[in-house]
Amino acid sequence: MNSVIFRMERRIRASREYDEWVIRHKAPFCIRCTSAENLECHHIIDLYHMMLGLWKLYGDEKQAIEHGIAMHEDDLCEAVTLCHECHGKLHPGRQRSPKGDTRVEEWSVIPRGFQPGLAHSTRDSRKDALNLVALQTVFGIGWYILNGHMDCRMIDLNRRRLAQLLGKQPGTSFNLSLDRALPKLVRAGVLLGHHRKDNSVELHISPKWLADLQDNPWFVSLEDIRTGKMCVLVLRWFLGFQCRKRQYRIGLTKLRGHLGIRTAHMPMAAKAVKSACKDVSWAKIEIEHGVCTFTLKKRGATPIFSLRNLMDDSVEYGC
Numbered sequence: 001m002n003s004v005i006f007r008m009e010r011r012i013r014a015s016r017e018y019d020e021w022v023i024r025h026k027a028p029f030c031i032r033c034t035s036a037e038n039l040e041c042h043h044i045i046d047l048y049h050m051m052l053g054l055w056k057l058y059g060d061e062k063q064a065i066e067h068g069i070a071m072h073e074d075d076l077c078e079a080v081t082l083c084h085e086c087h088g089k090l091h092p093g094r095q096r097s098p099k100g101d102t103r104v105e106e107w108s109v110i111p112r113g114f115q116p117g118l119a120h121s122t123r124d125s126r127k128d129a130l131n132l133v134a135l136q137t138v139f140g141i142g143w144y145i146l147n148g149h150m151d152c153r154m155i156d157l158n159r160r161r162l163a164q165l166l167g168k169q170p171g172t173s174f175n176l177s178l179d180r181a182l183p184k185l186v187r188a189g190v191l192l193g194h195h196r197k198d199n200s201v202e203l204h205i206s207p208k209w210l211a212d213l214q215d216n217p218w219f220v221s222l223e224d225i226r227t228g229k230m231c232v233l234v235l236r237w238f239l240g241f242q243c244r245k246r247q248y249r250i251g252l253t254k255l256r257g258h259l260g261i262r263t264a265h266m267p268m269a270a271k272a273v274k275s276a277c278k279d280v281s282w283a284k285i286e287i288e289h290g291v292c293t294f295t296l297k298k299r300g301a302t303p304i305f306s307l308r309n310l311m312d313d314s315v316e317y318g319c
Contacts, residue, residue: 004055004061005048005051005052005055006048007061007310007313008051008054008055008061008064008065008068009047009048009051010147010148011065011148011313011317012047012051012065012068012069012072013047014147014148014149015069015072015151016151016156017069017070017072017073018069018072020072020073021041021072021073021075021077021079022040022041024075025041025075025079025081026039026040026041026081027039027080027081029081030081030082030083030086031080031081031082032082032083032086033083033085033086035083035085035086037083037084038083038084038085039081039082039083039084040081040082040083040084040087041079041080041081041082042079042080042081042082042087042090043077043078043079044078044079044080045077045078047068047077050068050071050077051064051068054067054068062317065317106143106146106147106222107143107146107219107220107221107222107307108139108140108142108143108146108219108220108221108222108225109142109143109145109146109213109217109218109219109220109307109311110138110139110142110213110217110218110220111209111212111213111215111216111217111218112216112217112218112241113212113216114138114212114218116129116130116135116138116188117129117130117260118130118135118230118234118259118260119131119230119260120230120231120259120260120261120262120272121262127184127187128184128187128188129184129260130181130184130185130188131177131180131181131184131230132228132229132230132233133166133168133174133177133178133180133181134180134181134182134184134185134188135230135233135234136166136168136225136233137162137166137178137181137182137185138185138188138190139166139220139222139225140157140162140165140166141155141185141190141203141205142213142220143165143222144157145205145210145213145311145314145315145318146307146310146311146314147314148310148313148314148317148318150205150314150315150318151318152318153192153204153205153207153210153318154202154203154204154205155202155203155205156200156201156202156203157200157201157203158199158200159174159175159178159199159200159201160199162178162201165222166225166226167225167226167227178201179196182194182201182203189206189208189209190205190206190209191203191204191205191206191209192204192205192206210315213311213315214311214312214315217307217308217311218240218241219307220237220240224236224237224240225237227279229276229279230260231259231261231272231273231275231276232276232279232280234258234259234260235259235273235276235277235280235283236280238255238258238259239280239283239294239296242294242296243282243296245296246295246296247293247294247295247296248293248294248296249291249292249293249294250291250292250294251290251291251292252266252269252270252273252287252290252291252292253266253290255273255292256269256273259273259276261273266290270287273285273287273292274287277294282296282297283295283296283297
């Protein structure tokens with residue numbers, strides 16, 4: 001029962017109507033300590049108990065969520081303004097983060113069969129090849145979907161928060177990289193289109209992409225994508241598929257193709273792979289006679305079932 005109510009709570013807090021309700025009801029200072037920093041809206045009637053009542057009324061999760069969103073849209077929920085610290089005292093034991101912070105200790109999701117063309121250099125002339133920011137944005141989109149930040153196959157994201165999510169420095173350089181990345185994601189079939197609104201970007205997700213996510217998902221720790229090197233990101237991703245093995249062997253020529261390394265000079269390719277492997281803490285590499293042997297430490301199991309249920313809810317209610 002608790003997991004259902006918590007899931008409905010997350011769906012309410014991820015809705016646009018909830019964000020607009022917060023904007024309308026947030027005062028300029030905390031009602032308890034008068035602080036003007038890290039302000040949040042506190043439900044006078046706890047949201048958990050509100051959703052529990054709606055669940056008992058309808059016995060249907062989707063109807064309860066729709067009613068909860070409508071109550072916020074119509075200002076039928078009373079609230080007071082508290083700072084983050086005072087708010088936390090009213091919810092002991094609940095982990096909270098100030099609005100605007102980006103939690104990165106969570107998971108992203110991509111389809112298992114996703115095999116895009118990859119570009120390791122800005123000099124790569126292939127217009128469809130995904131560069132570092134483009135590929136990281138794919139994982140970022142997976143995080144937004146998994147956490148329920150999707151409405152009618154659309155994600156409205158803030159550039160600064162996306163940069164924080166990807167471990168990038170927000171600013172002009174990242175914005176330009178993102179502007180170049182989004183058309184590539186359209187050509188890769190991830191997006192149907194995109195629209196920029198000041199510092200926000202509206203992403204229209206491809207129905208085929210969402211179907212592939214539900215049919216055959218691959219869950220990835222978001223920490224694994226926070227890197228400034230394309231080869232490191234792709235190597236972590238590729239070896240993640242092999243993480244149940246203690247050892248994995250693959251020819252350097254074949255691995256070079258998987259990682260998108262374009263150079264035909266095999267010693268340079270070997271050097272690039274060895275250098276990338278230094279940033280993969282759970283993998284060691286030996287290259288001999290054109291064969292790469294990876295020794296993989298046993299990693300924690302991916303919580304497939306709980307994440308899959310959460311993702312299916314996000315896609316279902318988001319569409």
